[in-house]
Amino acid sequence: MQKSSRRQEEEVQVHSDLKYSHRLSLYDRPPTEDITLEEFETCAIDRLYVLSEIESCYARNRPFDELKKITKSQCEKHVPLDHNSAITKARDDQRRKDITGHFVLRLAFCRSEELRRRFVKAETTLFRIRYLDASERERRDFCKSGDFDWTQVDESEKSMYAPQLKAAVPDADAKEQYFKVKWTSVPDLVEKRRVFLKDGWAYVPSREQSSIVFQEFQTRLEKALQMTAKALPRMDEDTRLEPILANLSQGFIAGMGSEWGTSENTGEGIRAEMVDELAHKHFPMCMRNLHDNLKRDHHLKHFGRLQYGLFLKVLGLSIEEALAFWRRSFSGYTDDQFNKQYKYNIRHSYGLEGRRANYPAKSCQQILMNDQPGASDSHGCPYRHFSPNNLQTALLSMYSPQGLTEADLPEIMNMVRAEAYHVACTRVYEITHATQNVRKGDGIGSGETITHPNQYARASMALEHAAADGVKVEADGDIVMS
Amino acid sequence: MPSAEIETPTPELMLAFYRRLYPFKSIFKWLNHEHTPSRLFTHREISFTLQNDVYLRYHSFTTADEFKKQTCTLNPTRFEIGPVYTARPRDKKTVRPGAFTPVQRELVFDIDMTDYDGIRTCCSGADICKRCWGFIGAAVRVLDSAIRQQFGYKHLLWVYSGRRGIHLWISDREAMALTDDQRRSLVNFLTVIQGGKEMHKKVNVRPIIKGSSADLPPSIRQALDQLVQPFEDLILLDQDCFRREEGWKELLQLIPDSKIVEKLERKWTDDRSSDDKWADLKDEIKASYPSKATRAPMTHAIEDIVLQYTYPRIDAEVSKHRNHLLKAPFCVHPKTGRICVPIDPEAIDEFDPELVPTVGQLLRELDAAAPETTGEEHSDRERTSLKPYVEMLEKHALGLMSVVRRDRIANDMTW
Numbered sequence: 059m060q061k062s063s064r065r066q067e068e069e070v071q072v073h074s075d076l077k078y079s080h081r082l083s084l085y086d087r088p089p090t091e092d093i094t095l096e097e098f099e100t101c102a103i104d105r106l107y108v109l110s111e112i113e114s115c116y117a118r119n120r121p122f123d124e125l126k127k128i129t130k131s132q133c134e135k136h137v138p139l140d141h142n143s144a145i146t147k148a149r150d151d152q153r154r155k156d157i158t159g160h161f162v163l164r165l166a167f168c169r170s171e172e173l174r175r176r177f178v179k180a181e182t183t184l185f186r187i188r189y190l191d192a193s194e195r196e197r198r199d200f201c202k203s204g205d206f207d208w209t210q211v212d213e214s215e216k217s218m219y220a221p222q223l224k225a226a227v228p229d230a231d232a233k234e235q236y237f238k239v240k241w242t243s244v245p246d247l248v249e250k251r252r253v254f255l256k257d258g259w260a261y262v263p264s265r266e267q268s269s270i271v272f273q274e275f276q277t278r279l280e281k282a283l284q285m286t287a288k289a290l291p292r293m294d295e296d297t298r299l300e301p302i303l304a305n306l307s308q309g310f311i312a313g314m315g316s317e318w319g320t321s322e323n324t325g326e327g328i329r330a331e332m333v334d335e336l337a338h339k340h341f342p343m344c345m346r347n348l349h350d351n352l353k354r355d356h357h358l359k360h361f362g363r364l365q366y367g368l369f370l371k372v373l374g375l376s377i378e379e380a381l382a383f384w385r386r387s388f389s390g391y392t393d394d395q396f397n398k399q400y401k402y403n404i405r406h407s408y409g410l411e412g413r414r415a416n417y418p419a420k421s422c423q424q425i426l427m428n429d430q431p432g433a434s435d436s437h438g439c440p441y442r443h444f445s446p447n448n449l450q451t452a453l454l455s456m457y458s459p460q461g462l463t464e465a466d467l468p469e470i471m472n473m474v475r476a477e478a479y480h481v482a483c484t485r486v487y488e489i490t491h492a493t494q495n496v497r498k499g500d501g502i503g504s505g506e507t508i509t510h511p512n513q514y515a516r517a518s519m520a521l522e523h524a525a526a527d528g529v530k531v532e533a534d535g536d537i538v539m540s
Numbered sequence: 541m542p543s544a545e546i547e548t549p550t551p552e553l554m555l556a557f558y559r560r561l562y563p564f565k566s567i568f569k570w571l572n573h574e575h576t577p578s579r580l581f582t583h584r585e586i587s588f589t590l591q592n593d594v595y596l597r598y599h600s601f602t603t604a605d606e607f608k609k610q611t612c613t614l615n616p617t618r619f620e621i622g623p624v625y626t627a628r629p630r631d632k633k634t635v636r637p638g639a640f641t642p643v644q645r646e647l648v649f650d651i652d653m654t655d656y657d658g659i660r661t662c663c664s665g666a667d668i669c670k671r672c673w674g675f676i677g678a679a680v681r682v683l684d685s686a687i688r689q690q691f692g693y694k695h696l697l698w699v700y701s702g703r704r705g706i707h708l709w710i711s712d713r714e715a716m717a718l719t720d721d722q723r724r725s726l727v728n729f730l731t732v733i734q735g736g737k738e739m740h741k742k743v744n745v746r747p748i749i750k751g752s753s754a755d756l757p758p759s760i761r762q763a764l765d766q767l768v769q770p771f772e773d774l775i776l777l778d779q780d781c782f783r784r785e786e787g788w789k790e791l792l793q794l795i796p797d798s799k800i801v802e803k804l805e806r807k808w809t810d811d812r813s814s815d816d817k818w819a820d821l822k823d824e825i826k827a828s829y830p831s832k833a834t835r836a837p838m839t840h841a842i843e844d845i846v847l848q849y850t851y852p853r854i855d856a857e858v859s860k861h862r863n864h865l866l867k868a869p870f871c872v873h874p875k876t877g878r879i880c881v882p883i884d885p886e887a888i889d890e891f892d893p894e895l896v897p898t899v900g901q902l903l904r905e906l907d908a909a910a911p912e913t914t915g916e917e918h919s920d921r922e923r924t925s926l927k928p929y930v931e932m933l934e935k936h937a938l939g940l941m942s943v944v945r946r947d948r949i950a951n952d953m954t955w
Contacts, residue, residue, distance in 0.1 A: 171638065222758040228749050241691065242718065245725035251745065251757040255729075258692030258714070287638075398593060431736035433655050433853060444738040445793075452738075 078153035081139055082188055082200045084278060088161045089154065098162055099302050104136040105159035106306060109180040116179070129187050141193065165293070166306040168286040173307060178283065182276045189268060201267070206274055207243070211236040211261060219254060219261065226254040227263050235264040243273050328374045330383035336373075338459075340518040342483055342511045343440045344425060345369055346456050351436040356390045361429050362437040363400070365420055367407050372419040372512045377408045421510045422480055441479040446471060453486070460490035484508045487518070494521045549877045549899045551591050555615050557899050558608070560906065560920045563870055563930045568604035569937040570697070570711070570869075571621070573944045577603055580644070585622030585629040587865055588614050598629040617874045620865035621646075624716075645862040647693075647715040647723065651679050653704035655853040658737070661779045661787070668704040670892050671778055676706050677888045678770040679852030682763045683708065684885045686730060690759055691715075695943075697936050698883045700896060702873025706883065707866060711940055720861050727859045732760060732851045740793040743844040743851070753840055764843055767850045775814065775849045782814040791817075794845050796837060800824045869933065872899045881929040882936070897925045 093101075111132045115125040133139065137159060139152050160181070167177035189197065216223065216236060223236065241260040247253045247269050253260040262270060293299065328336065337349040348366040352358050358366065363384075370380060384404055388396055402411055409416040420428075422439065431438040440449055450467050466489050473482035484507045488496050501507055502517035549557075572581040586607070587597040596614070601607040611619065623642035627635045653672055657664050662671045680698060687693050687710065695711040718726070735742045745760055746753035756764060775781045782788040788808055792801045803824060808817055825842070829835040858864050871880050877898040883891050902924045909923040921930055 171641075225755055225758045225761060228747055228754045242714075242722050245722050249725035249728045251729060251759065252747075254758055255690040256692075257689070429857075430734050432856070433658060433733060433735075433737060433742065435736045436738070438736055440738070443736045445735075445740045448738045448740075 078150060078157065080200050080203055081141060081149075081153065081196060082185070082192060083153070083157060083160075084275060085157060085160050085282075086278065089158050093158060095298060095302075097158070098299070101155050101159035102162035102166065102302075102306055104155070105163055107136045108132045108184060109163070109177070112180045112183050113176065116183075125183070126187050126190070129184065130191070133184075133188075139188070141196065162303075163306065164283060164286050165290070165299075166303040168283045168290060169307065174280070174283045174287070178276060178279050181279060182272060185275050186268075186272055189271065197268075201271065206270060208237040208239045208262075208270060211238050219256070222254045222256075223261060226252065226261070230263055236261045237264065237267065237270070238262075239270055243277070244269050245273065327376055328370075328379065330375070330379045330386065333370065333375070333383055336515075336519075339522070340515045342508070342514040343452070343456065343486065344438065345511055345515070347440050347452065348436060350456075352387050356388055359435050359437075360403075361431070361435060363403065364407065365425065365437045367404060368417055368419040369511050369515075371408060373515055377405065377410065380404055380408070419510070419512050422483075422508065425511070426479060439479055439483075441474050441482045442477075446474070449474065457486060457490050461492055462486065462489050480507050480509060483514070487514060491518065491521060494525060496521070549617075549872050549874065551615055553899050553903060554591075554617065554872065555612065556903055557872060558612050558615065561902055561924065561926055562608075562611070563921065563933065564604045564608040564611070566930055566933045566937060567868065567870065568607065569941065570933060573711070573940045575941070580624055583624045583626070583628050585625065585863075585865070586619055586868075587622060588616035588619045590614060590616050598632045600629040618871040619868055621868045622865045623862045642862040644716045647710040647718060647726070648859055648864070648866050649683065649708040650701070650855040650858040650866070651676060651683075651706050651708075651852055652701075652855055655855065658790075659775070659779070659781060659849055661781060661784075668893055670894065672704075673891065673893060674770065674774040674778060674889075675850070677891075678767060678774065678850050680706065680883075680885050680888045682766050683730070683852050683854075685766070686759060686763065689762075691726070695936070695940055696885070697869070697933070698885050698888075699869045700878075700881050700883055700891075700893065701867065702871070702878045702880045702896075703876050703893075707869075707880075709866075709869075713943075718862075723862070724860045727854065727856045729759070730852075731854055731856055732763075732847055733853050740790070741844070741848070743848045745847075746840065746844075753837070756843065760847070763851060764847060767846055771846045771850050772815075776818055777815060780814045781849065782817045783812070784810060787814075788817055791821075791845070794841060794848070795821070796841055797825075797828065800828060870929075879926065879929070881926075882932045884932065902926055 108129065112125065112129055115128055120128070137152075137156055139156055140149055163177065167173040189200075192200070223234075224230070227234065238259050238261055241248050241253075241255055241258055244253060244260050244262055244266075247262060247266055248255065248260060252266065253262050255261075333349070334353075337346055341349065345366060348358060348362050351362065352366070367380065367384070370383070375383065381401065381404060384400060385393075385396055388400065391399075405411045407417055425437075425439050426442055429437070431443055440452060444452060450471065453462060453467065453470065454464065466485075470482050470485055473479075473485060484501050485498075487502060487508065488498055488500060499505055502513060508514050568577075568581060569575070571584060572578055582600060582602050584600055585597070586599045586601065587595065588599065588611075589595055596616075599610065601610065622629075623645035625632075625640055625642055627640050632640055653660070653663075653668050653675070654665065656672070656675050660672050660675065663669055684696060684698070687696065687708075693710050693712040693715050695715075697709045697711070699707045699709065701707050732745055733742045734744065746756060748754070755761070782791050792804060795801050795804075800821075804817075804820060807820065812820075822842070825835065825838045829838055858866065867880060869880050869882060872878070873880065877900055878893070878896045879899065879902070881896055905924045906920060921927055
């Protein structure tokens, strides 16, 4: 008797007419019922906690698995969302809160291009984590509910393109099902050449279906935000909501540390003529390489100038000194050529021309992943973009005066082979600063790895300052007066 | 008539060229896709580079006539075409910053000979000759078929850049509407040569399955099939890339078997031709790896070498952003005086950059022909060697316009 009643209850739960039938949502319908002002705000703030945490994970270059773990725990705390199979009464309420929070934040973050971009990135990540977390069945149901624009590839077409499909997806077996979508809905798969392309159609294997879903989520959200932005002026009359929304968008901005964004106030500025000495003593390999190239060729190509120039800016080179430095370095050019072709760019990077944005220096992540060096470029990360032989030669010639020996190379090359470029760079830092009592595993203090070239240079300069001031830097990074 | 001497175009020559020869009407039709001006033209940015190198951005025009008039007034050395914005670029200062964003733009590609400096042996830097053009020819064939077959775009216009490269403009509606992210994906899909000058092996496109490299993705396999012949003709015979020591040293860097490398290093000298060296390499591989199954890594290495030396080297930055400006077709290259004429990709091998008409030559042709009667822009052009090139653009534009017309009729029938 008891058993049967429990079963009945389960049945009821599965087929019950929940208002929100799916745990995952593309957020295509806004909530229509009345809500209190207080709920309006709390739903949004709770969701904001989760999104800010996702953003800061990105800023710290955390690997996706770690990001997933952190986000899940944040979600449980602030926006719990139980699986379809879970037997709780609160499911409908949870989903309502999820959807309400999302739509309130849309209002808060649709106002500027920058906010929209960040909001889309964080929301898409949250969706991705939830989707990956969902069961096979939940995903299937969800995919059926949204009207995704895909058609299944039939057997005859599959056999017609069998060799191409096999080459595009080498680890697929003959039973693999394929979906045909416009290539523009799976740009990430196209970019990595993981799909076969024909006449603008991408043949996506079923296990990559999630890619289509994520892309669809992102495009729909982008479009919706633009619509919201257009409609927003009509809402400004509502004086109750305006302050709440303004507060929310500020919270999002403040939640993010803009580390290494602008010049560090290290006290004394750096002058153009000091750069050469600093480069030899304190710069990470990427910057050292650019510096050496610049000295040898009296020229750097665009992305090289950008990477090195922004680094120097954040290091503390003022615009006047920067112009002096670059003018002197480009010695083969006449004043006229220099002023016409390069001066604007340098001033631009200091936020003095064009849109006047104060550009931050590039992080390791950006250097490694964006703007891949072309055939005659010298920017990028040497640990990643040099061939192994050239890397070893360069390491020895740059850092042997600071104590790097041939015996250290195998260890560094192993890290490079494991694609742990940060770690290799950090290890080189440790080796070259061994005389200042930096030991293996210390990193740039407290075992921290390098994630930004300016971090490397600053740590190195701080060590030297400390030594000069008669201060001893302990291995754990604390500064102790001697 | 090859004109070996380089004549820098003077402002007077330029003005006469804009007044009497430049095909403003055809350019208008090509950008606008129909006869009556639409947003594709009126909201389009045109930027001018003046004689004193001053750069004027955010110009826009309502008609082809206005475009011509302004160009003659400013008499620029060249002008560039940008994206279609949400508002007229000339009104940029009066609209809200958020309301002025690029929305549409031809998908463009730029291939420049300087990216081949590490390989070509005939010229370097800004120079180009008929022999270097072989690289461009191979690149055009590969890109043209890849874009047509894989992405399904049909309206491709190839244009000589006036000195050492070639541009491609794709005007299909879908291509025009691509976002920056989609453009980036497409370009990265087509980019095979990667790594800076300190990286020897610049081709790393094979998927890694269980720790070893698998076969090439289908798109690149197809490109490779098209490149085997050019590799032989161009790299081995014409350019003779592996004859000199720095050339074959570079080649040996790409061979993953150090025993073979040592053997060949002893054997090779500067008087052995590239063709022979390539045969040596193949023989050596066959001798060291008699069975086909174990030879796979070496076969892969050989294929990657062919790609590294001949696959198109695209200047990716040009294609990634909608608001990148690109020099308009039929402009005059300020250094060479040559016209940026359209090129038929089917006849790419017959194209000789040194035979492209220069602005001076065209005006001389005009003077030599019968004195002008009507003064009409159109009739002047008929009497110069610019004629076939304008016809090419005109035909291309007609193709685009017929698509618009067909769509419109189809839409009318639906009710």
